[in-house]
Amino acid sequence: MDFHFTAEQLMFKEQVIRFAKKEIVPRVQEHDLKGEFDAHAFRRLGDFGILGLHFPEAFGGSDADVVTTVLAGEALGEAGVDGGLTLAYGAHTFLCADTILAHGTNAQRAAYIPKLATGEWIGCMGLTEPAAGSDVASMTTRAEKQGDRYVLNGNKMFITNGPVADVAVVYAKTGKDLKHAGISAFIVEKGTPGFSAGNNLIKMGVRTSHTSELIFEDCEIPETHLIGQEGGGFLMAMQTVEWDRSALLAPFVGGMTYVLQKCVRYAKERYQFGRPIAQFQAIKHKLADIKIFIEAARTLCYRIAWCKDQGRPLNHLAAAVAKLFVGDWGLGPANDAMILFGGYGYCHEYEVERYFRDSRLAPIGGGTSEIQKKIISKLI
């Protein structure tokens, strides 16, 4: 097993940290407080090449390997970028664009990937429904073939980037009685008659990513907007899991490193009982637990990325283990960090509470912890 990073990979990580600290981080707190999507920062991510990092150069990407992509995600977190913007990036790049890139026709790729790589267009992905969360196969959104068109009807729920997206990858049933095998994926553009997004949902965390319902009422799209074959949608959704469990988790892990750095600084500056609180064992204990989590979690993300770079088929077990660990075992250290800051930790200004709120999404989004346990216990 090799845990080695190339000099280029490490250098790029440093560049991302510097870029994000200068151009994005100063804007984060205000946007989080207002619950606003930072469209300017999103475009800057595109300009810097992050949105299309692993896309082919021909489509405006940088042809980066998966490990580099994971390190970039980690770097954003480590620089202090909030979980909302990194989630918006993740939904855009991995859940929307990558599905078109991996399964779309050349015409579909050429039409969307370059715009998505720069951030000129924003993408989202619609899988979850109001009554179909973990139980994906029970979705009721339908796509009926009528001549050379599909007609979509149904609602999607909790869709990251829903209110701001220009294009959506939408999963809907084409086979009436089929379960997983009846799910197909479609591209739906903003402005298509019958397609609308609901209001931004007010969330506990990841507040700078906008989340809404997607509504389809006799929404007609050309048949050329089907991605791949009819019935192939479920597998496509599952294939995004690799990204979901590595590049999308990496910002949470990087964010914890940012939090640890803040904790270290605070613990040295904050005096109680005549000495810096860093000298108390109870504080060192918390710092140690945060550090242990970071090192354990990042290794899990690297493993998935490394395996994907080696061309190995997705190991669903390893992916679920990473998701479960980062989600569930991250809550304790996030809480520790907030407590370390005492009353200040409870206040917005000190940022640890933002990380606490943001990280609370990790065991919920992209497959709950319970679903991960279900997957793992089936594969044991």
Next chain:
Amino acid sequence: MGEVEKQLCERIKGLLSADTGVDLIQPEGDRMQEARTTTVRWLTSLGREGYLTPGVMDGRNSVSLVVIQEQLAALAPSLFLSVEASTRIFGRLIAVYGTSTQREAILPGLTSGQLIGAAALSEKGMNIENDPLNTTAIPSTDGFRVTGSKGHVVNAALADWIAVAGKIGGEPETAFFLFEKGSKGLLIGDRLATLGYEGAVISPLRLEDCPVPSTHVIRPIDGNNVLKTVRLWEDQVLTAASLGLMRRAFDGATAHAKTHQSGGKPIIAYQEVGFKLAEMLTLFQTSQLLAYRAAWMSESGDREANALASCAKVFCAESAEKIASEALQILGGKGYLRGNPAEEGYLDAKYLQIAGTSTEISRMKIGDAVLAY
């Protein structure tokens, strides 16, 4: 896992599965000679397979070493402690810090499994961090005379050679004194009755004005580093022991959950059991990766290698206890009976958090590392 490690793991498995009683030696009193004979028999077999040498001469941890250690620790937990104390702790001390005469006299026998070694570090408890060692050496005509006592020494009653950590009168740094079995003034106490690792021979020892020639001393080289390094090796061994324990307990629980029926279906089909196993496997795989990465960092000389070794020790040792406890729960009534992997693991697990650098002290070290103190 590379081909070489894979083959070695298979050979270890083949070797040990032939004798299931390997880990149940519980020697007492006059049966100590018998225990020694058994241990040497296993050591020589493992030596023939090439298990005893990796990482000894250079003192370096490596991913491939951890992989094979995990295999032995899963198959024979107590034998593992004994073998590692002899090779990867005592053996490394001689190989890395010993004189050429010491190396020539001891290492060939040790790495072929003919000789057993032991390292005696801690005194009253298992901690060496906060209190100075009381074991003291006073110069005499041709060497030193050593007086002191040691608390929990793995292999003490079996060993041909024991390295005892102590201070040379007036010097601040720790030296190691090498005693041969039966040395005058070296008194080995009775085997301690322990909660777990029942097959391991752990005893206290006492040195009463025990003469040691200068040729049998490992003098401090660079400050306190020898003692710290030996402690690090011990932690690495205990980290691998934790991985083995987790594997053994997890495999036992999984096999039971798949075969034991309740209400007409295997109990793994119930979420209360299946999800428990999922959490256990998550902890186990995360522990493995963290331990491998820590080993890799030590191999490649990363500046954070020591902090990562502490992270791995704490995480793996604590996860081992959790996994053993859950495994026992899954095995239910069967798990509560003596002689199954979950019960053994449950009893063994505490040792991993107490021995070496305790979890408490390890956390303080990690804290200091992140604070750059």
